[in-house]
Amino acid sequence: MTVQDSPRTADTFAADWEAWHLQKDATLAHEHGFLAITALHWLSAEPGRFADAPGTWSSDADGVTVVLDDGDELVVDGTVVRGRHVFGVLPERGDVKAVWGDAVIEIARRGGHDLLRPRHPHHPLRLAFTGTPAYAPDPRWVITGRYAAFAEPRPTTVGAAVEGLEHVYDAPGRVAFRLDGAELSLTAFDGPTPGSLTVLFTDATSGVTTYAANRALRVDAPGPDGTVVLDFNRATNLPCAYTEFATCPLPPAENRLLVAIEAGEKIPHPAGRASVGGS
Structure with missing residues (x-):
């Protein structure tokens, strides 16, 4: 050697x-690191709702879109968004992180598919972590x-x-x-x-x-x-x-x-x- x-x-x-x-x-x-992820949601043209994220989500040729309910809001790149918001087409291995209260909603593209990964700081997996x-x-x-x-x-x-x-x-x-x-x-x-x-x-x-x-x-x-x-x-x-x-x-x-x-x-x-x- x-x-x-x-x-x-x-x-x-x-x-x-x-x-x-x-x-x-x-x-x-970290409070919004990988151990805080509560689910992996694959998006499609069919609008979907998820228990750990606000609004209705879909993905098509124009990219990822969310339609938020009345009273809901996200903070994207420091800007508050309400109602319908288009994130656009993400590059492969690209992502956007939107703040929702104390959580972060990750919108990403992997293997040619768009996905949603909510990150909640109180997720039990993160709280139970004692080191590697x-x-x-x-x-x-x-x-x-x-x-x-x-x-x-x-x-x-x-x-x-x-x-x-x-x-x-x-x-x-x-x-x-x-x-x-x-x-x-x-x-x-x-x-x-x-x-x-x-x-x-x-x-x-x-x-x-x-x-x-x-x-x-x-x-x-x-x-x-x-x-x-x-x-x-x-x-x-x-x-x-x-x-x-x-x-x-x-x-x-x-x-x-x-x-x-x-x-x-x-x-x-x-x-x-x-x-x-x-x-």
Whole structure:
């Protein structure tokens, strides 16, 4: 195994990881985070009403529309709306969040379909959350690898936590690394910041100590020579590990590793997750 040399002490390494992990869980458990979602409503041209959202909702070629009842209102981008409001056509993986009292109504598009996900701060799943278990941080799981860009980004279709749904991402390249003498590689997708990468993967711990469907690892932008650092201590669960109301992507087939990555987040405690049978 190739391990990144680091001047940090073991205590500093562990403290940095602990601060990161607490912040990750805090984001998850935010009053309008993923643990606050009370339902996943797929919209269609047929107007529908839902117990956890105001008004009547529909989706057609003009995008998502809501018709609010008298006395109801939403706040959209700081503006109060009443009566009929057209959100318009959302881009794939785009979303709008509308405030309704102490709740937030997420309107989003996933896999070519429009959906509604109300987020209520008093949802029992959020209130029961006690944190995500994880392997103890260990510098041996900080591995130096190398990134090789494709000549052109490759559209890559992957499954989703919701049965029948697919996601398409452009994969800019692959990350190769060595683990216990084995040469491994992972198809990478674009990360949340310019130049950064995200890899989705499973491994021999998946379904045993870690969430069965997927884990994600963010990778900082490669160096000029393609060098990247894979810190598997920061391998995280996607929201579908906690709630059945997430549409998370699954890893591409080539990212299903046969080795055990005994690092990063584990299967959430039962009190901190919903049934994931259909997530």
